[in-house]
Amino acid sequence: MTNTVQFMLDGALVRATVADPSVTLLTYLRYEMARTGTKEGCAEGDCGACTVVVGELRDGNVHYRAVNACILFLATLDGKELLTVESLKSKDGGLHPVQKALVETHGSQCGFCTPGFVMSLYALYLKGVVSTKAEIEEAIAGNLCRCTGYGPIIDAATKMHEIGADELPDLAAKTNALMNLKRDVTLKIEGRAQISGGRTVYYAPVTIAALTKLYSDNPDAILLAGGTDVGLWVTKMHKTLNTVISVSDVAELKEIKDLGGCVEIGAGVNYSDAMAVLSGLYPDMGGVMRRIGSTQIRNSGTIGGNIANGSPIGDMPPLLITAAAQVVARSIEGVRTLDIEDYFIDYGVQDIKPGEFLEKIIVPKPAEGLMYGAYKLSKRFDQDISAVCASFAVLTHMGVTRRVRIAFGGMAATPKRAAKAEAMMLGKPFNIATIEAAMAAMADDFTPLSDMRASANYRLQVAQNLLMKFYLEQQGEVETRLLNKEPVYAQ
């Protein structure tokens, strides 16, 4: 065992000794490195106070993304580059353009939220182009402040390149440094030297074959992908994780392949990367994905994790069910392909065997003429869990419904199709009378719960109304597509 994690920080190699593999990056930064600029607000990925930027190699180049340090395990930083708020300065040693812009627009706020805003804006700055207002809003939607306003921060983001555009890092040099480091780290991993500390043992295989064997040998291990669920088991539920197998370094799980009639998305692909592809195929799917968590969460959380956790309120399952997606599960015994709706058996029960993991998701491209709609209802536009997530896909011929899929999250113990409503529509004219009949049938499909997000009555009524909304939108009669639109913030 080697209890060392190696990463680049401020141009130097850090060899961090890890006493406990489930320690978060935030804890390590604050308590071991005394880099206290990165703050703890919520410790659950919700407020952005802990935002840092992580650089990693993808397709042979370094890519930077903003993530929440509070739910990121330090061990996952092996072979990557880290930038914290203390890393920022201009080439002449003064304030970085992001910081200068915040000062000049009076955008700096309290000491808790400001470092996080700085790092979210810095990740945006690293894209090297002036962002649109929508892109800026998206970049800081995961940085919460309820005291002042976002207007000056948006102004700062608009001006940061104007204030100093030539403060981008030397990407070629950064890529080289990471390639050298990665070689070192990979050798270490292939030698199976992993991290052990406290009661936790941590493995990070780099090939699917190694993952399959490891999981077969340790079927009780916790698989760790983006950690946007698992991280909270540690920070909020104070669980001890015994054996953890990180899937984040398994190259095959991060692949996106276009196979002509469908795309295959590796289970370890994060929301941000998957969104770039899926929103091109199903724009409404992209519209809902854009509202999953925040930029930081979408940069970490994976599609596989969102399906695997079996949550009845996960956003991806209903969207993928109506796209007729399938999941591929792999174990030492081989691979199985199943329709995604069949993966969800009951609350907390999924069709997955010990030692078996999700390898990829197969998403068919939409058939010509397919009408596809997706809607997320939550109390807040950004960074909120769905009360109801709805998705509809209808294919008609000569005005008659030939294919129909209706799926909901938040309406049952699992993500679920509305079988009776679908039966009411199949083979019938796609008209308002059929839609009304399907809406009525939906009452027999679901017996939703009341909870803090919505009452049972609200859920059923809204589910029925969303079908009508979908129908009206397809007729082009009404411009009702407000739910996935960008909100307008008060200045």
Ligand SMILES: Cc1cc2nc3c(=O)[nH]c(=O)nc-3n(C[C@H](O)[C@H](O)[C@H](O)COP(=O)(O)OP(=O)(O)OC[C@H]3O[C@@H](n4cnc5c(N)ncnc54)[C@H](O)[C@@H]3O)c2cc1C
């Ligand atoms: C602040 C915040 C906001 C969020 N907002 C939303 C939201 O708007 N909508 C939404 O749907 N979700 C939301 N989530 C939940 C979360 O982002 C998702 O559930 C996420 O997709 C989980 O993926 P992950 O990669 O982080 O999984 P992890 O946390 O690493 O793992 C989740 C579960 O899946 C298992 N697992 C992971 N990968 C595999 C695999 N390949 N095969 C088998 N099992 C696997 C793990 O063992 C674990 O049980 C939010 C979470 C946070 C913290």
Ligand code: FES
């Ligand atoms: S401390 Fe709130 S997101 Fe990390």
Ligand code: FES
């Ligand atoms: S949380 Fe910092 S000013 Fe509101």
